Amino acid sequence: MVLHFIFVGKTKDSWLQEGMKIFEKRLKKHVSYTIDEVKDCGERGEEKEKEKIISAMKSGVSYYLLDVKGKQISSHDFAKLFQKEQEKTGKVGFIIAGAYGASTSLIEKYPLLSFSNMTFTHQMLRPFVLEQVYRAFEILKGSDYHK
Numbered sequence: 001m002v003l004h005f006i007f008v009g010k011t012k013d014s015w016l017q018e019g020m021k022i023f024e025k026r027l028k029k030h031v032s033y034t035i036d037e038v039k040d041c042g043e044r045g046e047e048k049e050k051e052k053i054i055s056a057m058k059s060g061v062s063y064y065l066l067d068v069k070g071k072q073i074s075s076h077d078f079a080k081l082f083q084k085e086q087e088k089t090g091k092v093g094f095i096i097a098g099a100y101g102a103s104t105s106l107i108e109k110y111p112l113l114s115f116s117n118m119t120f121t122h123q124m125l126r127p128f129v130l131e132q133v134y135r136a137f138e139i140l141k142g143s144d145y146h147k
Contacts, residue, residue, distance in 0.1 A: 001030075001031045001032075001082065001086055001091070001092065001094075002032050002033065002061075002090060002091045003027075003029065003031050003032070003033035003034075003091075003092055003093065003094075003133065004033065004034050004036070004057075004061050004063075004091070004092070004093035004094075004096055005033065005034070005035045005036070005094050005096075005121070005126075005130075006036050006038060006053055006056045006057070006063075006093065006094070006095045006096070006131070007035065007036070007037050007038070007092065007096050007126055008020055008037075008038055008039075008040050008053070008096065008097050008098035008122060009038075009039070009040035009098055009099070009134050010037055010040075010048060011035065011037070011073050011074070011123060011124065011126060012123065013123065014021050015064050016123055016126060016146060017048045018125065019114065019127035019130075019131075020126055020127045020130055022127075023127060023130035023131050023133075024130060025132045027130065027133060027137075028140075030134070030137040031087055031137065032078065036056045038052040038055075038056050038120045039052055039054055040099070042098075042100070043099070043100050045085070046100065046103045047103060047129055049097065049098055049103065050102070050103040050105060050106055051133075053095060053097070053106065055103075058091070058093070060115070061089070061091040061092065061093040062088065062091065062092050062093065062125060063092075063093040063094070063095055063110050064081075064092070064093070064094050064095070064110060064111050064145070065094075065095045065097070065106055065107065065110040065112050065113070066094060066096050066097075066111050066112075066113055066114070066115065066125060066129060067097070067101065067102055067107060067112045067113075068119055069100075069107070069112055069114065070111075070112030070113040070114035071111075071112060071113060071114065072113075072114050072117070073093075073113065074117070074141055074147060075132065075136065075139060076118045076139060077111050078133075078135075079135075079136035079137070079139040079140050082133075082137070082140065083140065085132070086088070088098050094133075095104055095110065095111075096120055096122050096125050096126060096129065097122060099121070099122055100105065115128055115129070120142050
């Protein structure tokens with residue numbers, strides 16, 4: 001399986017970078033992945049940001065947009081999503097938009113997932129998504145990581 005993460009803006013805080021590194025290292029045991037960070041275009045840059053996200057997308061990848069309006073699923077259902085995608089193309093992508101959210105056209109075009117009813121910064125969501133992807137692969141493997 002191949003994963004592609006598209007994150008808007010740079011991860012600035014060192015503690016978030018450290019959290020990401022931990023799960024990036026763990027993920028390497030399961031999958032091949034890339035992380036692309038595209039420029040944050042600010043409050044009025046929704047369309048520019050959308051174009052940067054689209055430019056970073058790779059063909060043949062099933063993308064999911066992480067958004068507060070998205071469907072919440074359990075960790076087991078998240079693991080099942082990877083099983084389903086493995087049977088299709090084996091290529092999955094996740095998009096985390098910038099601080100002002102994703103453009104309406106992206107929200108309408110891609111399936112939405114949410115990790116909580118609570119709102120997190122787009123920066124904080126990055127290590128969360130990496131951990132949940134790692135957890136999903138551990139669930140599929142049958143390890144005791146997910147208790």
